[in-house]
Amino acid sequence: MQITGKVFVVTGGGNGIGREVVLGLLRQGSRVAAVDVSQEGLDETARLAAAGERLTCHRVDLTDRAAVEALRDEVLGAHGHVDGLLNVAGIIQPFVRVNDLPYEAVEKVMAVNFWGVVHTVKTFLPALLERPEAALVNVSSMGALAPVPGQAAYGASKAAVKLLTEALYAELRGTPVAVTVVFPGAIATNIAANSGAMPPGMDASSASSRAAAAKTTSAHDAAAHIIRGMAKGAYRVTIGKDARGLDRLSRLAPRRATELIADKMRSLLG
Template identity: 40%
Template sequence: MQSFAGKVAIITGASSGIGRALAQQLAAQGCHLALADIDAEGLEVTTAPLRSPDLRVSTHTLDVADRDAMHGFAEQVLAHHGRAHLVINNAGVAVSQTIEEMRYDDFEWLMGINFWGVVHGTKAFLPHLLAQGEGHIVNLSSIFGIVSVPTQGAYNASKFAVRGFTEALRQELCHTPIKVSCVHPGGIRTNIARSARFYQGVDGKSDAGKAAARFDQLARTSAEQAARVILDGIRAGRPRILIGADARFLDRLQRLLPANYPRLLAKLLIKS
């Protein structure tokens, strides 16, 4: 996809952070949008400045964990826009808790959104992309889909699962015109830490406010920068899109020390 002008992009999780920045940048490049999120008010904040006579922007209040709702969403998008070219499965949440203490309902809530949301979005739009003979599916994993860290067991599981799912999808579609990208951001300054179900920090302390402030300090990349890297990656047809020096460093560390990086990171993180 060399140009986004006149295309139709679907973005889940468009009320905040990376999803909102993607919507803004795609709109600026003349791309029609179908924006979905569970947060209807946030969707309106994203959408209001984007509306223009030349651009078709539809908004959809949607829980990506709800399979039927996602398939209904795909039907609505096709009825409204007629086509769909770019599907960005971006909605995501975090839980900060040790595996020992983690409640099943928090684990299931996170997997419903981060993993099943990606599966639902992919399966709901894929038949249309194949019939149309063009399209690009972009699934948001994380650098935490490449390396694990303490207290992020559920998040790690979901993002490793998104990577496995997306890489298999890419293999299955390699003889079709449909492109598939998996995105692995490092720390991006968004609302993700503030919206997390937070119980336990890596340092063993439970202070959600401090942890979110620390996340903002450590996260060097803005949502706007992240969106630019993702759109460049889509244009270039990159299968794997890493965002930020932190993500590139941790990716190399994992390849260099696949068996020993967990001990190294645990020492670093739990001490600090």
Template identity: 50%
Template structure:
């Protein structure tokens, strides 16, 4: 789907990839519905984009709140008249500890934001997308959604659920006007660790302390290109592409390799 003239919802629009997606979509003359839990961050995104409310409308929303997620489409349509797509980008990681030490409150929070938040908004907007001449659902999974990272197992499980949800939606919608894309970012230079309430980053499957981390603007550019080319699957970053190949060749070898790398980073 070409983004020119389309109205697209971007979750997590207040920072990182979500902010860059919003800015680049606006530059391509799309209208953007920015969704974030932080009002000031949304205002900063709009300020950086240099557009008015006729092009960018921010909505403060906890995506894990189903009632509020269900109400969002009507508010968006009231403002813009139509809605043509969504990029479910918002997400958080877990504490850097093993499942045995992770409490269920933290597990529920990670699953609610990463998986249920994506599901709630997809379900809320899908009936409207089916009425449009063309529309697009883009769900951001993770490199951790297809290969395990010790200490981020629940995060990975949530992102793996997003992966299969998205692939299932593709199968169900392939004969409709709605295109579906799953995105697997590798190491991206964002502040996801701090946004997850975990303080300064230590180890992060989406932001390791490495010069290899891809910039958020470049990641957004790759994702938007994938949307406009109706890609089924988008791997963002060299690391994601390499690990995808390695995991296909030998899942056990790839898992052991990641385990060794995570231990080195933790030292």
């Protein structure tokens, strides 16, 4: 898919990978409608982009179906049409076992990560199907490939995104819409702080230090992988050695993958 001159809707555009996707698309000459629940985050994205009318910012709660449906008219009014939808927005859950996880936390994660994607897909897919070529990109997670203790609801939500996206690929074969599912590994973002789900005994500064010391992929590099994958019409994009390794291990030895991650997570869960 040609990026230059196209119009893209990007959720999660106010921070992390989503912001970097917005900036990357703008650098390649596209127009972007950035969507986020944080107006402050969107304002900072707009400041960094300095892209004038090529960028519009939309504060929307993706769990609110009516608000997402209203977004369609806003975007079409500003840009005329939509060539691509990139669902990057997502949150994690508190680092606790399912037995200790409140129903409200499960519902919130599913509402943002899964239903948010459903809302945007249902809203924008008719417009994508009208274009001569279009793209639909949904960001799942390495956590959808194998279970992570302390992130069971998050993993379930991202596994739902995985299967939904793969089904959309099957349904949309032969149409102008190319469908891509993305599996990031550990990415250096503030997702834990933004989700209100910092691990026990860790604050934002110590989390940043740990991320810097770990073998994480930068949000900038992750966004570049996503944009390249979309441009190629890739079926899958797996980001980072950790995600690629887990992808292989989870298929070859799923029980071993489960036990390996459980051993690594033991110290966080106590």
